[in-house]
Each structure stands twice: as structure tokens, then as C-alpha cells.
Amino acid sequence: MTMTTTRISGTINGREVTTEVDNATLLLDLLRDLGLTGAKPSCEMEVCGACAVQLDGLPVSACTTLAIELDGRTVETVEGLAQSADALHPVQRAFLQKSAFQCGFCTPGMIMSAKALLEANPSPSRDDVVHWLEGSICRCTGYESIVEAVLEAAEEMRNG
């Protein structure tokens, strides 16, 4: 059994990465093999959002994206947002302030989806946030605190 592999170069959290990947490897597995375990596997069917990362700024489900698609592109994961707890991204800060998680398993994906939203639309309404997060499941919180956190982050980012 031979596997077809491809040599790819891309940027992960600001770092150039060149590697040989099996064509069937998923982006999620590549990231996790590199020790970036923030993005989580859950539904593995592109419905829960636990594996969300940003590919060239757009939110994608890493569970259904092939690793070879990283070639020539830039991926950002939750680990890329802050180097220390004192220098959090506004979305991360808002999630802390609003206690927008419990088990935290959905949190990295939620944060990356929310960040992508705020980059596309800096002044979302509550409905915009709800609409955008429809593809992100959380089983712990009941969502209310998550929506509030995203709105608070939006305000903080606007006020700079």
C-alpha cells in the first residue's frame, strides 16, 4: 500500500512550516501532531465547530479540511492569539469576564469563530452573533454567556 504524499509550505501561527504530508491527512491531525491541541475533534462532520481555525482569515472546520490545503496559505489557531495570560486577545478576555465556558472543550473553536466574525463585521448585532455561531455547539453553558462575551469583545475592539 503506497501513500501519496505532498510537500507543503505554509504559515502556522506566524511560523513558516514546510513538511511532507500524506494527501489524506486532515488539517486537524496535522495541527495536533505538531502539538497544537487547542482545536478539538468532536463531531468530525463539520457541524460542531470544536475544530475551528482561521485559514487566511476565514473560519474553517479543520476536521474536514485537508492538510495539503495549507500549502501557500496561513493558518491561525487559538494558541496563536496570546503568548501569556497577561496579553490575551479581546475575545479571550471577554470569554473570561463573562465566564463563557465550563468544560472549555468548545472554547478554542468558539473563540476562533468569534474572532473571524469580528474581523468581518466589527459591529455585529446580537442576531448577527447568533447567526454566525449557529455552527458552533456548546453542551455546557446554554450559550447566553458566549453571545454576551462576543458582543463585549466587539465593543472593546471598536473602542480600541
Next chain:
Amino acid sequence: MAEPSVSGTSIPRLDGPAKVMGRAKYALDLDIPGAAHGVAVRADRAHARIIGVDASKAEALPGVIAVVTAASVAPIDVRFGHISRDHPALAVDKVRYAGEPVALVVAETRRAAEKAARLVRVTYEDLPAVIDAEDALADGAPLLHEVHPGRTGDEGFHNTGADALEGNLCAANLIEWGDLEAELAAADVVVEGEYRYPMLYGYAMEPYNATALFEEGTLTVYTTAQHPYMVRDDLARMFALPLARVRVVVPYVGGGYGTKSYTKVEPLAALGAYATGRPVRVALSVEEAIFTTRSDGAVIRARSAFKSDGTLLARDFDIVMNSGAYSDNSPLVCAKLAARAFGPYRLNALRVRCRSAFTNTTPASSLRGFGAPQGNLAGELQMDEAADRLGIDARELRLLNVVRPGEEILPGKRGIDADLAADLELLTESLGWGEREGVGFGLAASDAGAHPTSTALVRIHGDGSASCAIGATELGQGSRTVLSQILADGLGLPFEKVSIVQSDTGVVAYERTTGASRTTTLVGRSLLAACDDARRRIRELAAEYAADVQDAPGGVVADGEHLSYGAVIRKWFGSGGEVVGVGAIRRHGEFEKLPPFWEIGASGVAVSVDEETGRVVVEQLTTVGDVGFAINPLLVHGQDLGAATMTLGAALSEELVYDGTTLSNPNVVEYRVPRVSDMPAKIDQILAERRDGIGPFGAKGGGEGAGNTIGAAVAAAVGRLLGRYPRELPLTPERVWRLAQEAAPDRETEAVRG
């Protein structure tokens, strides 16, 4: 004890920064050097004798290390189970449900193991299967267990109906008092009906996974389990190891809700490690997780008898649970369902017969509120139906019959430690009961907390800071934060000077389980006992140098001089050192009477229904958290909303559906859990803090009560709008539309009557 200063405040969660930065490591994220990957070969049929397993093609695949079966690890007895040891980790002789693991392929990569698993050929001889619980209990039904599994004899699982089990009866419970027939005869109104609660998949977002290794004669397992000590006990039985030689470690857990209580995939990983000598990881997909555990579905036939003045005289319940192929925790769910069906009301007579049936389906076990949401659906809906028939307001009817603080609802059990009438007033006022349409609400009281065995170890260090090692698991409920608050108050230290280590049976002190909302209450009390013990030791040390020693915050006053803990320790040891305090609670003294506390449910909704499409929209959700004292109010709100949301799923969309003998929706596309757009526009969360619990500072458990009444509340709200009460969940658009059609003629007649 002095008034708490750290407890009672919404201190930010300790695990917050790690979780928002993506640095929190779950069992799934751990990198265990040299780990191989195990993938299960699963049965493709519901009930069949295994004729043979041909693994030759799979074994020939590059990267495959071994194909493990129950036969290949003999004489190891692969069965586990904390109540009945009837659940083989790998099928022995026959399979009892579609999806059951038959073999475990261990390979260098997960991909190779998956590929090889598809090449394992199992030959079967089919047996007749039974999927429906009542069919399973009928004469002549296919038998799942030829030899009836006995009980492990754990005292904490007494009253799980071990007597006279035969056929497909997994457990049975009977609660009975008074003269039922006489009360029924004396009644003016008897409400009667059959109610159905669906089988559910809890969908904790981190699927079941475990990594096991044998090292220096010790089995170590990293897993996403709620009860590491229960898993330890199962593994020790399986491998005939002393408890001291099994270590179960639980890092961050990606959702529990009862779905991760007791043993799941740990035996598979351990058998893989045993057979290959390698660390072995078994990480399930969500689909496989659905084939691992679900909750018990129930059919409930109920009768409630009332006087015309509204007095509830008697209730009669006949309940059949669909418990799947193995016992797991269903016998306990059976006992709890029986005790939670009839509600916190005064009754002259009661009969509850609850039977749990083995069927050829995924094994059922605990899920949030175990038993309570099922029973509450029937019990509370009958209060609403009766109110209509009696012409009495549904709130007034409950107020008339609900028990007052201190009254017993189960003879010989602890009296109710809550003011349910006051909770109900808060709830109905928030919902605008009587002022708007489409409101539903209910009450519940669950005998909570499980068996009160808990131990804690507190260490005061040479610099006066303190840490504690306990077996309760941080599931996301915030226990590390809450227990740290209690620890700080117990020793009179600032929050920054304490820390907690959890859930490593090789390190921490024994904790029976993390479930049934017990942690704050029971672990909190053993933790406070350990603090007292450590302070006593500190006073003893100080007394060697001083004539008069008094307790003081963060230390002692010795002969008039304040000495910090650190100063006392350093003086006594000369160099280094620490003081260790131990605390334990058991079923004794004030904990003799069970349950240790009652978990209260007082939640409700306001809904609207689109009669054209049958779609139900929840406009408002109100939870009343009757928690005695909220150690961390923000975390209590989070728990209550989470619990209520989960039951909203059961009320409106969640249901595992069998089509013949196969599960037709084993994925989260077709099994629909609540999304953000399903959330009510208005959410009102009320705390009732009356300091009436047995826990620290008057606290008692929270976190599942808020969900227990939601199913019945949604059904009642929809029923009030349509003019007919639904008796089956979930209220999918199709069901609601049908109900609206059926109810339409009645409503027209009523309109004519005017």
C-alpha cells in the same frame, strides 16, 4: 466557623486562562510517548452468537501490532460493571447490541488500526433480537443474559432491586405505602395517562477516550472519566490487581453530565496495553460514543387521585425503562426514577413499580438528573391536567399539596431541606403566570448526593500556604474554583495562597464519585474537616512552645502573639516541614439519614407554537436555583442554565431512534442538540439562598435540578396553547403539528360553547 469571606463571591475560574488560551490539556490531548492506537471492531447486528473471528488479513497489514479478543487475553475475565459485573469489554461468545466491540485492533497509527478493523471478519449465527423494553419483559422474549448477572455487593448500590431478577429484568423497584385502592375509590377526580420519555445521547463534546500502560507492575490509565475511583475498582477486578496498583488519572474533562460516570473505554485501552506491552490509546469517534452509552428511555403509566378541593390523595406509577444490553448504572437509575416520579407532594397512598429491561440496544446509564426528568414528565403533567379538570389554578394546586420544609416525602428519609412553595412563587412570578399564554412550570425534589463517602487531605506548607488533594473531578462545573474558595475559608487564608490537586488516584484521597451534585456539599464538608484537623495539628505544635494557644485566621495566637501557620511549622521542624490534616465523612452522624440533601428543581418556560409548522419557540426560561448558599453565584448560574438547556434539547429535538434493530441517527447531524438560535430571548436566573443545606455555610447541591422539570414544563406550556397536553417527548414539529390537528375539533366545540 466564622462567616466565609472568600465563599459567596463570584471569583473568576481558576481554569479560565488555560481554557481560553487553548492550553488546557484534555485526556485526548495528552502525548504519551510510544503509544499505539486501538480501534474496536464492532458488531454489525443486534443479537448473535459469535462463531469465529478471522483476523489474518488485518494482522498482515503494515503497522498492525495485534488483534485482541476476549479469547486471546484469557484467563483475564474481561467483564466490568460496578453494580453487576455483566459488561464484557470485548464480546464473549455472543454480541448483544449493534455496535458492541468484538475485537480491538492495535496498530502504530489510528489510521492503520481503522483500516485493519475493517478487515477483521467475524462470523455470526443470528439470534432473535428485542429492541422494545415491554416486548423484552413479555413471556417468550429472546433472552439477553442466559445466566442472570449477580450484584457486586457494593453497599452504596443497595436498594437496586437485586432480588427476584429473571428473564430480561435488569432491575426492579417498588415503593409503596397507604391503601391505594381505598384512596382511588374516595377520589373525585382521577387523572390517568401513559407518558414516554426518549432515549438520549448526552453528547459530551470530548468523546470517550483513554490511554493505558503497564509500568512497574502498575496499571496507569489517563482518561476522561468522572469517577476515577470507580474506574480504578473495575480495572482492579478485571486484572486481579491490588487497588494500590491501579492508577487512574483524569486531566481536564470535555463535558460529563453523567455520561462519563463509571467505566467506559478504559478496559479496552487496558486490554490493548496488556496484550501488546505498549501504551495503548483508544479514542472513540462521536458515532462510537453513541454506541457506548445513552440514557434510559421510559414508558410511564400513571394515575393521580384528587379530592374536588384539590387535595392530592394518592398516586400510582408503573414504569418500564429501556436499559440496553448491560446493567451499567441502570439499576441505580431505576431506583432513582422510582423515587423521583411522584414529586414533592403529600400523599396518603403511593405505589411506584419501576422495572428496568435489558434490550438489544446500546447500554444505558446515567445522564443529568438520572431518572428525574423521566418521572417528572408524568408526575408534573398530571398536576397540570388535574388542575384543569378540577378548575383550580395549576400553581394553587401545587401550593396546596407541596411539602413544607422539614416534611418527609419518603418515609424514613431526610425531610425536605427547602422551601418549595416559596420557590414556586418566585418561579411563577418571573414567568408571568396568569398574565400570559403558553406558560409551563414544575417542581422536583431529587434524593441527591449519592453515598456520602468522601475524604480529603490538606497540607499546610512551610510558607503558610496550603494545598489539598481530593478525588472529585473538575468537569467544567468549576469544582476546583469552588473547593479552593472553601479551602481558603476553612484555613482563613487568602485565595491566592491555596491550591487544589484533583483526580489522580495515585496521589489524591478517596472520593466515591463526582456526580449527583455532591461535590460542593459533601467534598466541601470533608475538606472543611481536613482543615479543622490541620489546624488542630498546628495548635498542637504551637502548644509545645506556648502555654496558651488560640485559633486565629491564617495561624494561631500563642501567648498573645500572632503566629502564622508557616511560623509555627518552621519553628517546630527547624527546617522545612509541613502539616497534614485529613478529613473524612461517611454515612454516620448528621450524614446517617439519606439523602444528604435534596436537589430542588423549580424551572419553567413560556413558549409560542406555530400551528402551521408545529415549531415550538421557547420565549422565556426561568430557573430558581435553590442551593442554600451559592459559594460562587456565577458558577451556579452557569450550571443551572446548562442543565436547563440540555433538557430543552430532550423536550424539543433529541431522541435516539431505532429503525428495526439498527440505530438510525448515530451522529450529531440527525441527532439534533440545542444550538445558539434555540435559546430563549429572555432568560431569568434566580437564586434562593436560605442557608438550609448540609454543605459548607448552608450550601447544597445544584447543577441538575434546573433541568429536571423542563421537559414537563415545555409539554405543559405547549398543551395549554393547543388545548391538549402532549404525553411524549421530544416535541418535534411533526408531533406538535399532529397534536394541533387532533386538538382542533375540541377547541372548536369549546369556542361554540363559549
